[in-house]
Amino acid sequence: EPEVTQTPSHQVTQMGQEVILRCVPISNHLYFYWYRQILGQKVEFLVSFYNNEISEKSEIFDDQFSVERPDGSNFTLKIRSTKLEDSAMYFCAGDRGLNEKLFFGSGTQLSVL
Amino acid sequence: AQSVTQPDIHITVSEGASLELRCNYSYGATPYLFWYVQSPGQGLQLLLKYFSGDTLVQGIKGFEAEFKRSQSSFNLRKPSVHWSDAAEYFCAVGADTDKLIFGTGTRLQVFP
Numbered sequence: 659e660p661e662v663t664q665t666p667s668h669q670v671t672q673m674g675q676e677v678i679l680r681c682v683p684i685s686n687h688l689y690f691y692w693y694r695q696i697l698g699q700k701v702e703f704l705v706s707f708y709n710n711e712i713s714e715k716s717e718i719f720d721d722q723f724s725v726e727r728p729d730g731s732n733f734t735l736k737i738r739s740t741k742l743e744d745s746a747m748y749f750c751a752g753d754r755g756l757n758e759k760l761f762f763g764s765g766t767q768l769s770v771l
Numbered sequence: 772a773q774s775v776t777q778p779d780i781h782i783t784v785s786e787g788a789s790l791e792l793r794c795n796y797s798y799g800a801t802p803y804l805f806w807y808v809q810s811p812g813q814g815l816q817l818l819l820k821y822f823s824g825d826t827l828v829q830g831i832k833g834f835e836a837e838f839k840r841s842q843s844s845f846n847l848r849k850p851s852v853h854w855s856d857a858a859e860y861f862c863a864v865g866a867d868t869d870k871l872i873f874g875t876g877t878r879l880q881v882f883p
């Protein structure tokens with residue numbers, strides 16, 4: 659079965675630093691998403707991305723966050739100035755629409771010190 | 772408000788025993804319902820989904836779930852658990868396949 663690939667698997671950063679989390683979606687997917695899971699809490703929707711623009715975002719996705727798909731392949735989540743509370747597992751996901759299933763990556767564990 | 776509740780944080784069963792993981796939801800419209808499984812170091816894998824039709828849904832790995840509208844529930848079941856089923860299980864609800872609302876998860880431990 660095709661996979662969504664996320665790199666790195668674990669990233670440690672200092673508070674206030676910028677981080678970029680990378681995802682390589684499945685090639686025929688059209689819709690892309692970022693979710694996150696703070697330790698011990700629910701998996702939360704952050705943002706959806708379609709046709710090279712954000713289609714929906716949650717209240718978590720403030721001005722510190724941005725997404726892009728610069729080369730038509732990698733799908734990135736940037737956190738401009740990390741805070742301690744940004745520490746979480748970040749999941750990339752994608753699908754073709756048409757009510758088909760969402761494919762998730764294995765996640766990037768972000769630790770902000 | 773839309774929400775998903777998984778009342779059991781941690782469940783332990785013996786291998787070969789039956790399993791039922793509970794999920795209750797609160798959703799304004801007819802929901803799409805999902806169960807995902809997450810093994811250590813892995814991503815979220817879809818076990819099964821309910822969109823419409825037959826309220827008993829069959830999924831992968833021998834799992835099934837039943838949608839009960841009157842109880843706002845979508846419990847996951849398996850008649851005989853295998854050691855490889857040990858993982859974290861997430862129930863989710865949405866209006867579509869995207870922007871899912873997840874429960875907090877149930878960690879399943881299987882003893883030989």
